[in-house]
Each structure stands twice: as structure tokens, then as C-alpha cells.
Amino acid sequence: MAAKHVYDLPRAGVQSDWTMPQNWELFTPGEHAVWDQLIEQQTRAVASMACDAFLSGLDILRLPKPGIPDLVELNPRLRAATGWEIVPVPGVIPNEPFFRHLSERRFPAANFLRSAEALDYSEEPDMFHDLFGHLPMLADPVFADFMVAYGKAGLRAEGLNAVDQLGRLYLHTVEFGLVQEHGALRVFGAGLLSSSSETVHALTAPGVRRVEFNLARVMQSDYRFDEFQRTYFVIASFEDLLKVTAETNFQPIYDRLRGRPLLASGAACAGDRLVSVAALSGAT
């Protein structure tokens, strides 16, 4: 039976901003063991494919005691790096509080973990996706500033009826983004890094479009929840991503895109600049 959506669950203990106590002491030995297994297997799986910022940010998750990170121990380490902190929430939360948390350097993380029977899959983003996938990048000062800029843009998009367009920026970067680094393609998207099979697909599968990042193109590009993406966007650097997000007036782009059909994942678009994996690796 499908799990009930978090909106339908009782909200006992959940505040008006959707945060809740972590209640670390209530996690069972079995849940701690699932976390340790996931961390070990996924860290190994993405070691050669993740970008430098992600790999160094992983250190924040290496706490003295094993098991699910206790936010009392974790948050001071993240705060010291970039001023961000993790706030527990029951699951996916509505847009407005999500954007507000980001704009104020709080990352909402689901306070539940997938089961031992479904290590490779969580119906909704769970604690492993949110902490393993997202936290390491929040320890990078430039990416951390980008996420604040995105949160502020989200609050503005709410008033411009443009959350869907803006949300595609998040999906194609924060969740599924690739970056050129050391003459190769590396992964920084949390949706990829918490799934090693899609990480391999994004970097190596033939027939996948890997397109240089272009803001309007990204905002017009559909994405797939039911299968791996067929288009991935490649940024040149996190500095570039921060600059374009913090300094662009999105409203003319929203206005221009309104009413236009979405580009399907894998579809070609005039002006696309494709990134060739072979060219980057120096192959002929």
C-alpha cells in the first residue's frame, strides 16, 4: 500500500513553519544500522564521480558516534562552515516555508528513514537523501550562498506565480546538476548522488543530452520522476551558478516562458551547447 503523503499525516509536534524536534533518542538500533550501511555503500559508490565540494563536505557527516547524525552534534559543524543548519521536518513541505527556510540558511530534512527492505528506494525524499545528498554541498561557501539566493528567488516567485519555472532551476541543478571540474564531468546534484545507478547513467550513458547551463533553457525544461533524466545540465562553476541566480532579474524570463510548451527531457533545443564526455576526458 502506498504511504500516505505527509500532508495527510497527523501534525502532532510540527510547528507552523513545519519544523519538528528530531527526537534522535527515538531512532531504533535498526534505523541506525540502515543509516550506517547506506552511508558506507553510497560514499564508496560516488567517490570517483562526485565533485570536490561534495567530497570535502562529507567530512561534516563523519561524527564521533555511528548511526543517524544527532543534529545537536551535526549543526554546529555545518554552522561553523557556512552558517547553515539542518531543521527536521515531517517530509516534503509546502513551497513558501521551504523557500523561507532556505533564504535564512536552514535546510529542511525529512525526519524519517527508508526501511532496511528498500535500501535503494524511498517513495519520498527521506533523511538519507536530504542529509547525504544535500548537506555536503551546503558546507561549500559558494554553493551555500547560491542556495540562499535560490530561497530568496523562491519567495519572489511565489508573488509572480512562477514557482514552477523557478522549481526547474532547483531540479536541474540542486537535484540533477553536473559540473565541469579538472577537465571532467562531476556530479553535484543530490538526486544523483543519493542514487549511484543514476549517477553512472548521468556521466556515462550514451544518448543522454548533457547541455551547458542556460537559465531560460533550464526553466523551460521538463524533468522525469518516473525514470532517469535524458537531459542533464552542466555548470562551468559554482561561482557562475551563484552569480546568475543572485544577479538575474527572473521576471522577464518568467514572462517570456509563460504559456510556452515545456521541452521534454532528451529533446533538442536551438542554441543547445552540448558537453562531450569524450572531449572533456581528452579522448579522440
Ligand SMILES: [Fe+2]
Ligand atoms: Fe532533494
